[in-house]
Amino acid sequence: MxxxxxxxxxxxxxxxxxxxxxxxxxxxxxxxxxxxxxxxxxxxxxxxxxxxxxxxxxxxxxxxxxxxxxxxSPVKFHVFETLVENILAQEEKPFFLLLDQVSDVRNFGAIIRTAECCGVHAIIVPKNGAAPITDDTVKTSAGAAFTVPIAKVDHLKDALFYLQSSNIQVVAATEKTEDEIYAMDFDQPTAIIMGSEDKGISPSILSMVDHKAKLPLLGKIGSLNVSVACGVFLYEVVRQRKA
Missing domain, CATH: 3.30.1330.30 (Ribosomal protein L30/S12)
Known part of the structure; x- marks a missing residue:
């Protein structure tokens, strides 16, 4: 704890x-x-x-x-607007990850670890409803929680609007679309948003995004663990940018 x-x-x-x-x-x-x-x-x-x-x-x-x-928290959080502006000034293709109500501390830790490996510039979470950063989170992240900047915001909607007004496309990972992840163009400033373990991305957030994308599921189980799905999305960004 x-x-x-x-x-x-x-x-x-x-x-x-x-x-x-x-x-x-x-x-x-x-x-x-x-x-x-x-x-x-x-x-x-x-x-x-x-x-x-x-x-x-x-x-x-x-x-x-x-x-x-x-x-x-064992980790100090960044001021959202300041963090974004610093990244925009330094990076040609900013890469953000937003988490909508991901509440399991170990899932959060695993996501942070993958985000660090994929070169995500910042993770953005809401102040209320999100998993806290505990010792378990830090341990599961293999210490990446001390490396990847994390910002808390009052409302994710405001964060989305801020990013979009900065010419960053927001892509939602959701099964509520016909478009698969492989049809997306991630070789540009991008923010990916992942939803909660049980409810996914909230409808009000989904209504704001620029694109929706899903993973093809070929088996009988209808969904992936959020940290696993997040890893697939993040590495598709990596794949496209290295191509």
Whole structure:
């Protein structure tokens, strides 16, 4: 598990110091002015939270948590706009990967590892609903989580609009199309978006993309694990750009 910070004032200070916080667990029914200040600060910073019984907090730590436990990410996240602009200034064919609600930490780690091997310039995930970067994520990524820049955004829709306005094509990996991946032209600035393990890419995101592409499935099982499917997509980009 990631390192933890507990106690209301300690967590407030961590937020103020811009510590990379994965998630904050708050005790249900807790009241008080300082607790309200913490809730307000959490909302302003868009940090993922969960209200839980005190028993959950007691399992997370044996220390005096005062009804608040924050899980700290081992990786510091980048500011989305700054990261994108730096990449655009340095790369002729930027290569981005967006993950829509991929929630399994090991899948996330495997995807990060493959992304690093394929030369992805940045990974973009939503602040809420995405898998946190935990010690398991880092281990599964074989350390790539420290190498590939990762940015968290409030809404993936805004990130898509920003990328498209920067002349980057957005390609969705989805079975809801007749177009196969091999018909795509990846030899240009590209962002690939992968969906969650159970629901795929959300309809509102799908309505925004430039292209949709699917993998041919010749067996009886109707889908691939998201990390495996992501690997196929990323390496098709590599194949085309090396051709």
């Amino acid at each position: 990631s390192d933890q910070i507990y106690g209301i004032r300690a967590v407030l200070e961590a937020i103020g110091a811009e510590q990379p916080i994965n998630k904050i667990f708050l005790q249900k029914g807790l009241k008080g002015e300082l607790f309200k200040e913490l809730e307000t600060t959490i909302r302003k910073n868009g940090i993922s939270t969960s209200y839980v019984p005190i028993e959950k907090l007691n399992r997370l730590t044996r220390n005096n948590h005062q009804g608040v436990v924050a899980q700290i």
